[in-house]
Amino acid sequence: MATTGGAAGRPEKRKAITQAAMVVFGREGYVRASMDAIAAEAGVSKRTVYNHFADKETLFLSVALQNSAELTEKIRELMAKYLDRVVDLRQDLVDFAVERARAVLSAGEHGALGRAIRAEVANIPPDVLEAWLEAGPIASMRDLAAHFEALAERGLLAVEDAGLAAEQYTLLTFHGIAERSFWGALPVADEEVVRIATVGVDAFLRIHGGPAARG
Amino acid sequence: MATTGGAAGRPEKRKAITQAAMVVFGREGYVRASMDAIAAEAGVSKRTVYNHFADKETLFLSVALQNSAELTEKIRELMAKYLDRVVDLRQDLVDFAVERARAVLSAGEHGALGRAIRAEVANIPPDVLEAWLEAGPIASMRDLAAHFEALAERGLLAVEDAGLAAEQYTLLTFHGIAERSFWGALPVADEEVVRIATVGVDAFLRIHGGPAARG
DNA sequence: TCGGATAAACTACACCGGGTAGTTTCTAAG
């Protein structure tokens, strides 16, 4: 019987499998990826893969959730680094936008799986999709909103709806690049990332710039 | 020999095939879609499909380009309707945003194929991808920029870079919904579309509102 | 205007090669 959910078997093998699954699913997408390829990438027999995960779909969804949580954590660290102790608001907002774009879209790593999920959205069970959103994009948005709230209390931003501000910041500084690079599938020049982030922050500050930021 | 490029065979059959291909590719995605399913959907034998299109990839790319051009034309009409003779700027910008979102994301139709392309971007020949972008998103952006330019000359908008304004308008009024619905894969309540468009336009006018729009 | 000949296009169906998910069997090692 496959130990689909709980931790079973050698943990390091399981880790190797999930890591390999992220790589292969991210590179090939769900449909194209084969269990043989994942087993090979993990340096493990296919039997072992099926000992840890019931089937292809279970493996994919499991890895997707894990990846989503990891990325959220990484972004959370970036926020702590750039938005906790703000001195130069505009510069810090630009730096965070750039680093986030790099973290999500830089070749292969975290964003690739997100692309696979977006491609498969119609075939993902609603509750799993919900969980993925909650652990990923929604969580990041909440974190960002909390930071904006704090900045607003310091008078650096003028926001009545921090959630809305977080969304608009993300749209203006990130989604343009994400769309242009097709969520990391195509490379984007780093100067382009910086340029878009800068322009986006300026626009954002026009909307939500606080008293201290208004000319 | 397959008559891949030129018009050959019965035109109505060819039309039925491209139409069916749009439906099936849009619903299943490139990899999952089978040529059998497309032939069945078209009410045509599989051999006929291969008489009109050399192979699956050719059919997909051909249909993608056609679809892209059609959608661009549809959006162009919406711009003509809402942005040619503007009287109430804010209302017209909202109306256009809502109608565009409906046109692109409404269940199944035009946006579905775009999703398939975004999923396959890594496997699409660069020159074809370029052509798709040029006939689709880039063309629409240019059209919108031209309209903004005209509005700026009337003093309704304050834009120095109309292209940038067009992008920001699109981000603020459209991409939020597109991302939330995964480009039409999941349904979105119409009130939500209207709400996001309205909020987006207000933000946009904070950035680029012209003299006549400033309080 | 009509009726059949002709050629192109289409259909139905079997078929091939290749690839995949998932299972099983057997073997080795800790």
Added chain:
DNA sequence: CTTAGAAACTACCCGGTGTAGTTTATCCGA
């Protein structure tokens, strides 16, 4: 005795081709 590895096996589906027969459009002669 438990766990994993290797590899073969099953059952299936897909892209694409070959073929033989059928439909459809076009044209030509009376």
